[in-house]
């Protein structure tokens with residue numbers, strides 16, 4: 241049994257989540273793996289137990305199913321060994337917004353928004369009492385770049401960024417670390433799963449390099465981690481421009497430019 245906090249990782253059966261599992265196992269953390277594919281998680285767990293001697297639980301759950309989501313929430317609330325949540329499970333969908341079937345829209349929001357929020361809430365409720373813990377929310381550069389990618393997916397990732405920033409303000413002073421990770425295109429199964437041929441796309445970052453970069457930000461307790469951004473001052477300038485508008489986000493009368501000419 242590790243003396244370090246256990247790590248609960250959603251979307252742990254492949255891609256970024258599976259790579260986080262590898263990295264935290266290497267660091268000696270026990271793990272709780274969450275996804276739908278039991279077999280893939282069992283194979284991953286078997287390898288990591290053998291290589292690193294850590295304890296690994298598998299909690300199979302479809303996070304779009306509220307009953308199964310609630311089971312993962314309960315684990316986060318009740319298992320005091322868990323000190324880190326990697327809020328990673330997510331999906332994308334190619335195609336024009338107008339062509340998306342209603343159920344597809346609901347499923348994407350249920351996974352990328354509702355599940356992320358409810359799991360963060362379940363973890364936060366205990367982390368606040370314990371005055372510690374870490375929540376890593378996996379967003380995307382598409383959450384701040386409407387010029388790229390699919391509209392609905394980007395909107396769900398804008399939610400993840402905003403949720404992370406509001407939680408940083410609310411939970412940070414109480415000792416809870418919240419990190420928003422904003423990957424750009426990364427070589428995982430998300431492309432095939434969302435109906436896009438990765439071979440027809442420009443070269444992209446490997447999942448190993450992405451997660452290793454995200455962990456550099458994690459170890460630095462960085463709030464917003466943008467693995468591809470070379471200069472942190474670019475984000476700082478972006479955020480400063482946003483903050484400069486705050487003074488105009490409360491008032492009694494519309495700005496002059498919206499007042500009808502006399």
Ligand SMILES: NC(=O)C1=CN([C@@H]2O[C@H](COP(=O)(O)OP(=O)(O)OC[C@H]3O[C@@H](n4cnc5c(N)ncnc54)[C@H](OP(=O)(O)O)[C@@H]3O)[C@@H](O)[C@H]2O)C=CC1
Nearest residue numbers: 251253254255256275276277302303330425426428429430
């Ligand atoms: N790859 C990229 O280019 C980028 C990815 N991201 C984000 O990274 C995160 C991980 O994606 P990535 O690793 O790339 O993609 P993958 O498709 O490789 O992994 C997605 C993971 O989520 C799990 N998952 C999917 N649907 C459900 C569900 N209904 N319930 C529970 N688990 C589910 C899958 O497991 P299973 O099928 O077994 O349930 C899988 O483990 C996502 O949030 C994605 O939006 C952000 C920016 C870029």
Ligand SMILES: CC(=O)[C@H](N)C(=O)O
Nearest residue numbers: 332380382389424425
């Ligand atoms: C870059 C992403 O966030 C995502 N993989 C997508 O483009 O669908």
